[in-house]
Amino acid sequence: MQVQPFAIPKPDGKPVDIDLVLRNRDERPVSGELTFQVPDGFEAIPSSMQVSALAPRAELTPHLQLRGTRTPQPQDQVSFRLTTDRGARVESSRTLVPTIADADNDGLADGWRLNPESTGTSTGQANAAEAAIEAGFAEFHCQKINCTRFVNGWIILSRDGQDRILKDRRYRVAFRARQQGLTGTIGVAVYNIKPWQGCGLERQFRVGEEWQTFSTDFTATRDSTNARFEFFFTEPGTLWIEGMRLEAADGTAP
Numbered sequence: 001m002q003v004q005p006f007a008i009p010k011p012d013g014k015p016v017d018i019d020l021v022l023r024n025r026d027e028r029p030v031s032g033e034l035t036f037q038v039p040d041g042f043e044a045i046p047s048s049m050q051v052s053a054l055a056p057r058a059e060l061t062p063h064l065q066l067r068g069t070r071t072p073q074p075q076d077q078v079s080f081r082l083t084t085d086r087g088a089r090v091e092s093s094r095t096l097v098p099t100i101a102d103a104d105n106d107g108l109a110d111g112w113r114l115n116p117e118s119t120g121t122s123t124g125q126a127n128a129a130e131a132a133i134e135a136g137f138a139e140f141h142c143q144k145i146n147c148t149r150f151v152n153g154w155i156i157l158s159r160d161g162q163d164r165i166l167k168d169r170r171y172r173v174a175f176r177a178r179q180q181g182l183t184g185t186i187g188v189a190v191y192n193i194k195p196w197q198g199c200g201l202e203r204q205f206r207v208g209e210e211w212q213t214f215s216t217d218f219t220a221t222r223d224s225t226n227a228r229f230e231f232f233f234t235e236p237g238t239l240w241i242e243g244m245r246l247e248a249a250d251g252t253a254p
Helices: none
Strands: 016-023 032-038 042-045 049-055 063-068 079-084 087-093 113-115 128-135 141-149 154-159 170-180 186-192 198-207 212-219 227-233 237-248
Touching: 016 079, 079 212, 141 154, 170 198, 198 212, 227 237
Parallel strands: none
Antiparallel strands: 016 063, 032 049, 032 079, 042 063, 079 087, 113 154, 128 141, 141 237, 154 227, 170 212, 170 237, 186 198, 186 227
16 A cells, blocks of 8 residues: 655645555455544545455555644554455555655755764774665655764764753653664664753664654753754664654653
8 A cells, every 4th residue: 555645734624635556466356445544633535435346466546635623743643544355454654744854855854964973993994874765654754874884983863953952841752763784772862962961861772674663751851952862873784764753741842
């Protein structure tokens, strides 16, 4: 099941169009029910539709509309599920507020920077890493970081100066990720840039080869009007990441 890009619905009740592509990769015709699950405050039109005897290797392009009566929030997702008459399920989902955009086509998500930081060696070699935007999991795009040479230090993906942190307030970091060739963990941290000090979060996550969703809450240990939100790893390999969010634990912006 492929979900075509669609506009973010506005809270004015005007519907946006969503188009899907269903491909039957089986050797037999497929029938079933296609259902759409939306968050509170939104409506899918229609909420379901029937798929009847889709021929082998054939395509179907269902069309629906989505309208809302409130502003989409970062956690809002639309889920698409096909349940066949033989009991099989095919599912896909898309967030209504994407985190990955690359307006300048530099391979990095807007607002983020890649720093393959190394402390130098006697051979003069340094870390080597490259960034690219690829098809995502629950978003249309994700950030790919490929480290081809690791000497020492860190491979860092960071967002600087865009988040304001208040001491003693509870915050939540969330993201989705998968990896290939990384045997260690992925670090997530929030720092104050000047002076360089931790803000209460530096945690390691073990990421697998399949997409997973991660989140953690923390209490800020200091105020910061110039915070760094970063992900890092320390070995060659590839990380795909999307949905990177730093927000107050009650769901509001930092």
